[in-house]
């Protein structure tokens with residue numbers, strides 16, 4: 542019999558898929574790392590498994606204990622899935638921008654969800670408070686836990702290197718916590734310092750201006766889930782980034798819809814944002830170049846938003862009928 546011991550063993554080793562139509566007229570090969578195919582439906586499965594298994598080995602996560610985290614949803618889903626398999630109580634704090642699908646997904650795995658009205662910093666503070674109030678609770682702290690970067694340095698980066706047989710020339714991805722971009726780029730640049738790392742940042746997030754000028758501008762609201770932030774995060778090393786590209790909600794979401802219609806790739810809004818960056822970078826490249834970007838999560842999490850025409854119209858991302 543060929544089977545996995547449990548669902549957690551199916552995390553990672555995601556396929557790399559060539560994009561064919563949406564890239565027409567561009568010279569390089571553009572490949573998508575299909576993180577949406579992880580069992581929790583996102584790239585966050587990898588780092589949750591990595592951090593929680595490390596905590597378990599080190600005795601920080603005790604049998605029957607509680608795991609607490611602040612998250613835009615996907616990390617929570619990954620932790621909740623881990624908790625369901627391994628028998629831990631899971632408490633997740635979120636802000637109200639979270640899509641209904643992600644909320645329902647969290648609850649499907651049995652997580653307790655605490656909705657915080659306020660900023661991302663308020664959400665993180667609440668998680669810390671909850672963790673401190675429960676004896677022996679483990680606070681994952683993806684924004685400050687370097688295990689988040691290590692997961693991608695030891696797993697995602699080497700997979701991309703192997704899958705492209707070392708031919709990758711450009712890696713393009715946005716940053717939420719920065720775990721993906723930092724971990725993957727650190728590994729790839731160690732393998733070949735010529736590889737360029739390009740970050741995509743939503744309009745309204747503070748990363749773009751900080752990278753360009755060192756200034757921290759006032760954040761503005763935006764709809765892309767999982768990318769950007771209203772503050773500068775400690776695990777991000779901006780010196781690894783070779784270029785930063787700004788993307789609007791509209792451009793990201795229209796490309797997300799095209800990904801489904803033209804490539805059959807059903808993804809979330811951050812995939813559209815990443816693709817926007819990849820297409821922009823590819824404009825100046827040659828046939829021998831290989832651009833890899835990331836599909837961070839599945840479109841199933843956004844059926845009521847990006848794939849809902851009336852929501853898209855209400856937000857002004859599609860013209861009125």
Ligand SMILES: Cc1ncc(COP(=O)(O)O)c(C=O)c1O
Pocket residue numbers: 583584585613615616715716717718719720721722766767768809811812837838
């Ligand atoms: C949908 C989505 N896209 C992209 C990211 C960015 O990943 P990272 O936190 O590794 O920068 C996240 C994570 O928060 C996410 O949930």
